Amino acid sequence: MSSAVSSLYRPPGRSVGLIAVTIAYTAFGLGLWLQPDRWAKTPAYALLLDLLPQQVWGTIYLVVAALLAAAVWQCQVWWLAVVAHSLGLALGGGWWIAFVIRWLTDDKTTVVNVVSWGTYVLLLVLSASLLERRRLESS
Amino acid sequence: MNPDNPIYLYRPSRRNIGLMAVTVAYAVTGFDLLLQPERWERTAAYGNLLNIISAQKWAVLYVAVAGLLAASLWLHQRWGLGVVAHTTGIALGVFWWAAFVIRWLTDDSTTVANVLSWGIYLLLLGLSSMSLARKVSR
Numbered sequence: 457m458s459s460a461v462s463s464l465y466r467p468p469g470r471s472v473g474l475i476a477v478t479i480a481y482t483a484f485g486l487g488l489w490l491q492p493d494r495w496a497k498t499p500a501y502a503l504l505l506d507l508l509p510q511q512v513w514g515t516i517y518l519v520v521a522a523l524l525a526a527a528v529w530q531c532q533v534w535w536l537a538v539v540a541h542s543l544g545l546a547l548g549g550g551w552w553i554a555f556v557i558r559w560l561t562d563d564k565t566t567v568v569n570v571v572s573w574g575t576y577v578l579l580l581v582l583s584a585s586l587l588e589r590r591r592l593e594s595s
Numbered sequence: 596m597n598p599d600n601p602i603y604l605y606r607p608s609r610r611n612i613g614l615m616a617v618t619v620a621y622a623v624t625g626f627d628l629l630l631q632p633e634r635w636e637r638t639a640a641y642g643n644l645l646n647i648i649s650a651q652k653w654a655v656l657y658v659a660v661a662g663l664l665a666a667s668l669w670l671h672q673r674w675g676l677g678v679v680a681h682t683t684g685i686a687l688g689v690f691w692w693a694a695f696v697i698r699w700l701t702d703d704s705t706t707v708a709n710v711l712s713w714g715i716y717l718l719l720l721g722l723s724s725m726s727l728a729r730k731v732s733r
Contacts, residue, residue, distance in 0.1 A: 472613060472722050480711050487707040497704040564637045567627040571620045572712035582612050 471586055473579030474528055477544060480576060481521035488514030499562075500569055503554045520547050534587070541584040548577045611668060611726065613719035617684065618664040620716060625657030639702075640709060643694045660687050674727060681724040688717045 488495060492510035495501050504513065520543045527533075527540035552573040559565050628635055632650035635641050644653065660683050667673070667680035692713035699705050 472719070473616075476715050476718055480715055483707060483711050491706070494704060494706045498706050501706070564634060566631070566634045566638055566641070567623060568709065568712065571623050572708065572715075575616050575620055575712070575715065578616055579612075 471583040474524060474583040477548070477576050477579050477583075478521055478524040478528060481517050481524065481544070481547075485514045485517030485521055488517060500555070500558065500565060503558055504551065516547060520544055537587050541580055541587065544580050545577060545584070548573055548580060552577055611671070611723055614664060614668055614723040617688075617716050617719050617723075618661055618668065621657050621664065621684070621687075622661035625654045625659075625661055628654035628657060640695070640698065640705060643698055644691065656687060660684050677727050681720060681727065684720050685717060685724070688713055688720060692717060 488510045492514075495510050496505060508516075520540070523536070523540040524544055527537040530536055552570065555565075555569040555573055559567060559570050628650045632654070635650045636645060660680070663676070663680040664684055667677045670676055692710065695705075695709040695713055699707060699710050
Protein backbone atom coordinates (compact mmCIF):
# COMPACT_ATOMS: atom_id res chain seq x y z
CA MET A 457 0.00 0.00 0.00
CA SER A 458 2.73 2.42 0.93
CA SER A 459 4.52 1.93 -2.42
CA ALA A 460 1.25 2.50 -4.30
CA VAL A 461 0.61 5.73 -2.39
CA SER A 462 4.14 6.99 -2.96
CA SER A 463 3.76 6.25 -6.69
CA LEU A 464 0.55 8.23 -6.97
CA TYR A 465 1.73 11.21 -4.91
CA ARG A 466 5.10 12.47 -6.01
CA PRO A 467 7.21 14.48 -3.55
CA PRO A 468 5.58 17.92 -3.25
CA GLY A 469 8.82 19.63 -4.18
CA ARG A 470 8.51 18.18 -7.67
CA SER A 471 4.85 19.12 -8.20
CA VAL A 472 4.10 20.58 -11.61
CA GLY A 473 2.30 23.52 -10.04
CA LEU A 474 5.31 24.45 -7.93
CA ILE A 475 7.63 24.29 -10.95
CA ALA A 476 5.22 26.47 -12.96
CA VAL A 477 5.02 29.11 -10.22
CA THR A 478 8.81 29.07 -9.82
CA ILE A 479 9.22 29.82 -13.53
CA ALA A 480 6.58 32.57 -13.39
CA TYR A 481 8.08 34.26 -10.30
CA THR A 482 11.57 34.14 -11.82
CA ALA A 483 10.34 35.78 -15.03
CA PHE A 484 8.44 38.44 -13.04
CA GLY A 485 11.56 39.20 -11.03
CA LEU A 486 13.72 39.50 -14.12
CA GLY A 487 11.05 41.53 -15.92
CA LEU A 488 10.75 43.96 -13.01
CA TRP A 489 14.55 44.37 -12.86
CA LEU A 490 15.31 44.56 -16.57
CA GLN A 491 12.23 46.43 -17.86
CA PRO A 492 11.04 48.60 -14.93
CA ASP A 493 9.68 51.28 -17.26
CA ARG A 494 7.16 48.85 -18.77
CA TRP A 495 5.68 48.17 -15.34
CA ALA A 496 5.60 51.87 -14.51
CA LYS A 497 3.68 52.60 -17.73
CA THR A 498 0.99 50.00 -16.97
CA PRO A 499 -1.77 51.39 -14.69
CA ALA A 500 -2.66 47.92 -13.39
CA TYR A 501 0.48 47.90 -11.20
CA ALA A 502 0.14 51.43 -9.86
CA LEU A 503 -1.06 50.36 -6.40
CA LEU A 504 1.84 47.96 -6.02
CA LEU A 505 4.49 50.34 -7.34
CA ASP A 506 3.24 53.00 -4.93
CA LEU A 507 4.24 50.65 -2.11
CA LEU A 508 7.67 49.61 -3.40
CA PRO A 509 9.72 50.39 -6.54
CA GLN A 510 10.12 47.85 -9.32
CA GLN A 511 13.64 46.86 -8.31
CA VAL A 512 12.58 46.00 -4.78
CA TRP A 513 9.63 43.94 -6.03
CA GLY A 514 11.97 42.33 -8.56
CA THR A 515 14.41 41.36 -5.80
CA ILE A 516 11.58 39.93 -3.69
CA TYR A 517 10.29 37.86 -6.62
CA LEU A 518 13.78 36.55 -7.41
CA VAL A 519 14.50 35.63 -3.77
CA VAL A 520 11.18 33.80 -3.42
CA ALA A 521 11.70 32.10 -6.79
CA ALA A 522 15.15 30.95 -5.64
CA LEU A 523 13.63 29.50 -2.45
CA LEU A 524 10.93 27.74 -4.49
CA ALA A 525 13.59 26.36 -6.85
CA ALA A 526 15.60 25.16 -3.84
CA ALA A 527 12.43 23.48 -2.51
CA VAL A 528 11.99 21.75 -5.87
CA TRP A 529 15.65 20.64 -5.89
CA GLN A 530 15.90 19.67 -2.21
CA CYS A 531 12.43 18.18 -2.11
CA GLN A 532 13.12 16.05 0.99
CA VAL A 533 13.94 19.09 3.18
CA TRP A 534 10.56 19.71 4.78
CA TRP A 535 11.30 23.04 6.52
CA LEU A 536 12.69 24.52 3.28
CA ALA A 537 9.49 23.61 1.46
CA VAL A 538 7.40 25.16 4.26
CA VAL A 539 9.37 28.43 4.15
CA ALA A 540 9.28 28.56 0.33
CA HIS A 541 5.54 27.85 0.13
CA SER A 542 4.76 30.39 2.89
CA LEU A 543 6.73 33.19 1.23
CA GLY A 544 5.38 32.30 -2.20
CA LEU A 545 1.81 32.40 -0.90
CA ALA A 546 2.40 35.68 0.95
CA LEU A 547 3.83 37.36 -2.16
CA GLY A 548 1.23 35.93 -4.55
CA GLY A 549 -1.63 36.58 -2.11
CA GLY A 550 -0.50 40.17 -1.61
CA TRP A 551 -0.45 40.91 -5.32
CA TRP A 552 -3.74 39.06 -5.82
CA ILE A 553 -5.42 41.25 -3.17
CA ALA A 554 -4.04 44.39 -4.86
CA PHE A 555 -5.51 43.25 -8.21
CA VAL A 556 -8.87 42.42 -6.62
CA ILE A 557 -9.02 45.89 -5.01
CA ARG A 558 -8.13 47.53 -8.31
CA TRP A 559 -10.69 45.43 -10.22
CA LEU A 560 -13.40 46.40 -7.73
CA THR A 561 -12.55 50.11 -7.71
CA ASP A 562 -11.47 50.83 -11.31
CA ASP A 563 -13.87 50.08 -14.16
CA LYS A 564 -11.07 50.18 -16.73
CA THR A 565 -9.42 47.04 -15.36
CA THR A 566 -10.12 43.52 -16.57
CA VAL A 567 -10.21 40.38 -14.44
CA VAL A 568 -7.09 38.93 -16.12
CA ASN A 569 -4.57 39.66 -13.36
CA VAL A 570 -7.03 38.54 -10.68
CA VAL A 571 -7.38 35.19 -12.47
CA SER A 572 -3.66 34.85 -13.21
CA TRP A 573 -2.42 35.48 -9.67
CA GLY A 574 -5.36 33.45 -8.35
CA THR A 575 -4.05 30.53 -10.42
CA TYR A 576 -0.53 30.93 -8.99
CA VAL A 577 -1.93 31.02 -5.44
CA LEU A 578 -4.12 27.98 -6.16
CA LEU A 579 -1.14 26.02 -7.50
CA LEU A 580 0.94 26.93 -4.43
CA VAL A 581 -1.90 25.96 -2.06
CA LEU A 582 -2.31 22.60 -3.79
CA SER A 583 1.45 22.01 -3.68
CA ALA A 584 1.42 22.86 0.02
CA SER A 585 -1.41 20.38 0.61
CA LEU A 586 0.78 17.62 -0.89
CA LEU A 587 3.48 18.65 1.57
CA GLU A 588 1.17 18.01 4.50
CA ARG A 589 0.04 14.72 2.97
CA ARG A 590 3.62 13.53 2.60
CA ARG A 591 4.34 14.39 6.21
CA LEU A 592 1.31 12.39 7.36
CA GLU A 593 2.42 9.43 5.26
CA SER A 594 5.94 9.44 6.65
CA SER A 595 4.81 9.67 10.29
CA MET B 596 3.52 -4.30 -10.66
CA ASN B 597 0.40 -6.20 -11.70
CA PRO B 598 -0.13 -5.51 -15.45
CA ASP B 599 -3.90 -5.93 -15.00
CA ASN B 600 -4.03 -3.18 -12.42
CA PRO B 601 -1.23 -0.72 -13.24
CA ILE B 602 -0.64 2.53 -11.42
CA TYR B 603 -0.12 5.58 -13.62
CA LEU B 604 1.50 8.81 -12.52
CA TYR B 605 -0.40 10.63 -15.26
CA ARG B 606 -3.86 9.27 -15.75
CA PRO B 607 -7.21 10.79 -16.69
CA SER B 608 -8.86 11.84 -13.47
CA ARG B 609 -11.43 14.23 -12.07
CA ARG B 610 -8.66 15.33 -9.71
CA ASN B 611 -6.53 16.76 -12.52
CA ILE B 612 -5.56 19.98 -10.75
CA GLY B 613 -3.94 21.68 -13.73
CA LEU B 614 -6.98 21.07 -15.92
CA MET B 615 -9.27 22.34 -13.17
CA ALA B 616 -7.24 25.53 -12.82
CA VAL B 617 -7.33 26.23 -16.57
CA THR B 618 -11.05 25.44 -16.73
CA VAL B 619 -11.78 27.98 -14.00
CA ALA B 620 -9.46 30.57 -15.61
CA TYR B 621 -11.09 30.17 -19.04
CA ALA B 622 -14.60 30.28 -17.57
CA VAL B 623 -13.91 33.46 -15.58
CA THR B 624 -12.20 35.09 -18.58
CA GLY B 625 -15.18 34.17 -20.79
CA PHE B 626 -17.82 35.48 -18.41
CA ASP B 627 -15.86 38.69 -17.81
CA LEU B 628 -15.57 39.24 -21.58
CA LEU B 629 -19.31 38.66 -21.87
CA LEU B 630 -20.46 40.72 -18.90
CA GLN B 631 -17.90 43.56 -18.92
CA PRO B 632 -16.75 43.95 -22.53
CA GLU B 633 -16.06 47.68 -22.09
CA ARG B 634 -13.28 46.93 -19.61
CA TRP B 635 -11.50 44.82 -22.24
CA GLU B 636 -12.06 47.39 -24.98
CA ARG B 637 -10.49 50.11 -22.79
CA THR B 638 -7.35 48.05 -22.08
CA ALA B 639 -4.67 48.47 -24.74
CA ALA B 640 -3.17 45.02 -24.12
CA TYR B 641 -6.16 43.36 -25.81
CA GLY B 642 -6.30 45.69 -28.82
CA ASN B 643 -4.81 43.15 -31.24
CA LEU B 644 -7.23 40.45 -30.19
CA LEU B 645 -10.38 42.60 -30.15
CA ASN B 646 -9.50 43.88 -33.63
CA ILE B 647 -9.89 40.32 -34.90
CA ILE B 648 -13.27 39.52 -33.36
CA SER B 649 -15.43 41.26 -30.75
CA ALA B 650 -15.25 40.73 -26.99
CA GLN B 651 -18.59 38.89 -27.03
CA LYS B 652 -17.38 36.40 -29.64
CA TRP B 653 -14.19 35.74 -27.68
CA ALA B 654 -16.41 35.28 -24.64
CA VAL B 655 -18.49 32.63 -26.39
CA LEU B 656 -15.29 30.83 -27.44
CA TYR B 657 -13.85 30.91 -23.91
CA VAL B 658 -17.08 29.75 -22.28
CA ALA B 659 -17.53 26.97 -24.88
CA VAL B 660 -13.95 25.72 -24.41
CA ALA B 661 -14.31 25.95 -20.62
CA GLY B 662 -17.49 23.88 -20.93
CA LEU B 663 -15.63 21.24 -22.95
CA LEU B 664 -12.76 21.17 -20.43
CA ALA B 665 -15.25 20.82 -17.56
CA ALA B 666 -17.03 18.02 -19.42
CA SER B 667 -13.71 16.23 -19.98
CA LEU B 668 -13.01 16.48 -16.25
CA TRP B 669 -16.44 15.10 -15.36
CA LEU B 670 -16.47 12.38 -18.06
CA HIS B 671 -12.77 11.65 -17.67
CA GLN B 672 -13.01 8.14 -19.15
CA ARG B 673 -14.11 9.50 -22.55
CA TRP B 674 -10.86 9.73 -24.46
CA GLY B 675 -12.35 11.45 -27.53
CA LEU B 676 -13.88 14.20 -25.42
CA GLY B 677 -10.55 14.72 -23.66
CA VAL B 678 -8.74 15.05 -26.99
CA VAL B 679 -11.27 17.59 -28.34
CA ALA B 680 -11.24 19.61 -25.10
CA HIS B 681 -7.44 19.73 -24.84
CA THR B 682 -7.02 20.52 -28.55
CA THR B 683 -9.45 23.44 -28.51
CA GLY B 684 -8.09 24.66 -25.16
CA ILE B 685 -4.52 24.65 -26.41
CA ALA B 686 -5.50 26.25 -29.75
CA LEU B 687 -7.32 29.11 -27.99
CA GLY B 688 -4.51 29.55 -25.47
CA VAL B 689 -1.77 29.51 -28.12
CA PHE B 690 -3.60 32.14 -30.18
CA TRP B 691 -3.85 34.53 -27.23
CA TRP B 692 -0.33 33.71 -26.04
CA ALA B 693 1.07 34.48 -29.52
CA ALA B 694 -0.82 37.79 -29.57
CA PHE B 695 0.66 38.73 -26.18
CA VAL B 696 4.17 37.73 -27.28
CA ILE B 697 3.86 39.87 -30.43
CA ARG B 698 2.57 42.80 -28.39
CA TRP B 699 5.35 42.38 -25.80
CA LEU B 700 7.98 42.37 -28.56
CA THR B 701 6.56 45.36 -30.42
CA ASP B 702 5.18 47.63 -27.67
CA ASP B 703 7.54 48.87 -24.96
CA SER B 704 4.67 49.81 -22.64
CA THR B 705 3.59 46.17 -22.15
CA THR B 706 4.80 43.92 -19.34
CA VAL B 707 5.53 40.21 -19.54
CA ALA B 708 2.62 39.37 -17.20
CA ASN B 709 0.11 38.16 -19.81
CA VAL B 710 2.77 36.24 -21.74
CA LEU B 711 3.53 34.34 -18.55
CA SER B 712 -0.09 33.80 -17.51
CA TRP B 713 -1.14 32.29 -20.82
CA GLY B 714 2.15 30.39 -20.94
CA ILE B 715 1.30 28.78 -17.59
CA TYR B 716 -2.19 27.85 -18.83
CA LEU B 717 -0.60 26.21 -21.89
CA LEU B 718 1.94 24.40 -19.74
CA LEU B 719 -0.84 23.02 -17.53
CA LEU B 720 -2.91 21.98 -20.56
CA GLY B 721 0.13 20.37 -22.19
CA LEU B 722 0.94 18.37 -19.07
CA SER B 723 -2.71 17.39 -18.67
CA SER B 724 -2.77 16.16 -22.28
CA MET B 725 0.04 13.73 -21.40
CA SER B 726 -2.56 11.67 -19.53
CA LEU B 727 -4.32 11.11 -22.85
CA ALA B 728 -1.10 9.92 -24.52
CA ARG B 729 -0.48 7.43 -21.73
CA LYS B 730 -3.97 6.04 -22.20
CA VAL B 731 -3.35 5.50 -25.91
CA SER B 732 -0.11 3.62 -25.24
CA ARG B 733 -1.73 1.23 -22.75
